[in-house]
Amino acid sequence: MIRQLRAEQIKARRRRVWAVTAALGLLLCLWGAFNYRHADVSDLAQGYSGLFYQLPLFNTILLPLGLAVIASRLCDWEIKGNTLKLLCTLQKKERLYDCKLLMGFKHLFLIACMETTGILAAGARFHFTEKLKIRLLALHFMTLLAAGAFVYLLQQTLSLLWENQLAPLVVGLIGSFAGLFSLYFPKEISRLVPWSYFCQFTPILMDWNRETRQQRFYPTEFPTALFLGFLAATVGVYIIGKLLFVRKED
Amino acid sequence: MLIRCIRTENKKLKHSILWLACLAIPLIPAVMGTFNYLGNLEILTPGWHNLWTQETLFYANFFSAPLVALCCAYLWRLEHRNHNWNALMTAPVPVWATVLAKFAVAFRFFLITQLWVGILFLASGKCIGMEGPAPVEILGQLLRGTLAGAAVAAVQLFLSMAIPSFTLPVILAFIGSIGSIYVTAKGLGFLSPYALLMLGMNANHQENMLEGQLFPFLAAVAGFALLFGLLSIIWLKKKDIRA
Structure with missing residues (x-):
């Protein structure tokens, strides 16, 4: 497995996937910090509460398409070079799927790390007076990874099948759009849209006072059952995606 | 020669699912924007203008530029793959005709998308019982947005030609759109082709964002389209075949 992962790493050279990851992470941090200038x-x-509320929204806008691009960059060379036919005589298709998945998760992990560091940096730069709750920071990191993993799995499967x-890019674009719009709907509807899950687990809610034009953020209970259900769905998508790829004729 | 090149580009697009994107993506703002409008009637003043703000809220700000980018990237992807680049470079066709044909096809794609956006807007308005005809200004805003699409198409065609990747130009358009929100807020919208789309479509604004600034807007659109059209021609003229 390690050797196969190394091979994927070598294939990824000069593909500028790092540039996409860095651009996404940087943009998310800048966007989050932008509102605190004044x-x-x-x-x-x-x-911090404001950031924990806003960043999932920015993730919903940016990451579905961003992850679609990363998945496409990591899978496209096999399609372009028509290498799958030869590659699958040397390595198990299941392994190839897993290696590509790990490569993609590495980029997702880096985006999550950049965003989490960005929260800490914004707090230090703008001198937030709110005390940082480590539990909320960890929840933010974990839910971003979970929602991103689902979306990435979906995109990688599409990129390998098509x-x-x-x-896959059209699906990513539709995902960004549908995920964002679905947040304006009741929870029962928005929970049917997988791309909206960047926002579904947010531990912070907002109360907007129209008269004073002030927003107040307050904590809410973490939806543990929903999160576990979502993780189970992610495992389901992984199994189905892998099965579809293995059964695909090259 | 140009007509022949456009016909060739059309043939290349046969059986492509690009048209599906052009039809499916505007459905999302139309359906969801309408429901959002209906759900917020306590805050919004009922009328065509507010329905327009809800339907263009995210479409113009985030998604129309990547949609144009998707089309442009697809047009150039065909040339970047399977050694088609060499065939393109050795074809007895002037470079300007190749560039202009791709531009014409990309612009037609966006024109049809915008028409579809307009039809969906009118249909959704009538479905929810909106009274009277839609204001002419909104159709004007749709037209302005379409013209701004020409500037975006020129920029994206250049990027898709220069970057031999299908996905990078699309993500650049997406990032450009997000960055342009800041540029527009600073009053520098005419400096970004993506911001021109937002200004043209009057995204999420009731008051005319281009009040008394229509000529600078048109000049900016023409400037971007000409500049990047020329850059594409020069770049393609200097580019060699890939052995």
Whole structure:
């Protein structure tokens, strides 16, 4: 497995996947920090809560398409070079699927790390007066990874199944759009949209006062049952995706 | 020669699922925007203008530019693959005709998408019982957005030609769109082709964002389209075949 992973690493050279990962992570951090340039006392008093509320929303906009691009970059060379036919005589198809998945998860992990570091950096740069709750930071990191893993699995499967990379990208674009719009709907509907899950586990809710035009963030209970159900669905998508790839004629 | 090149580009797009994207993606803002409008009638003033703000809320800000980028990247992907680049470089066709034909096809793609957006807007308005005809200004905004699409198409065609990757130009358009929100907020919208789309479509604004600035807007659109069209021609002229 390690040798196969190393081979994937070598194949990824000069593909500029790192540039996409870095650009996504940087953009998310800048976008999150952007709102705090002219923050007042009340904004700073709930700075971290604000970020824990807003960043999942930015993730919903950026990551479905971003992860679609990463998955496509990591899978496209096999399609372009028509290498699957030869490759699958040397290595098990299941292993190839897993190696590509691990490669993609590495990039997802880096984005999550950049975003988490960005939260800490924003707190230090803008002097948030709110005390950072490590539990919320860990939850943010974990839920971003979980939701991203589901989306990445979906995109990788599509990128490997479809010869034309246009289709997975269209799905990614639709995912960004549908995920964002579904958040304006009742939870029963938005939970049917997998791309909205970047926001479904957020431990912070917002109360907007129309008269004072002030927003107040308050904690809410973490939906453990929903999260476990989502993890089970992710495992299901993994099994189905792998099965589809293994059964695909090259 | 140009007509012949456009016909060739059309043939290359046969059996492509690009048209599916052009039809499916505008359905999302139309359906969800309409439901969002209906769900927020306590806050919004009922009328065509507010329905338009809800339907273009995210479409113009985030998704229309990547949609154009997707089309442009697909047009150039065909040339980047299977040694087609060499065939393109040795074809007895002037470079300007190749570039202009791709631009014409990309612009037609966006024109049809915008028409579809307009039809869906009118249909959704009528479905929820909106009274009277849609204001002419909204159709004007749709037209302005379509023209801004020409600038985005020129930029994206250049990027898709210069970067031999299908996905990178699309993500660049997406990042450009997000960055352009800041540029527009700073009042520098005319400096970014992606911001021109937002300004043209009057995204999420009731008041006209281009009040008294239509000519600078048109000049910016023409400037971007010409600049990147010329850059594409020069770049393609200097580019060699790939052995």
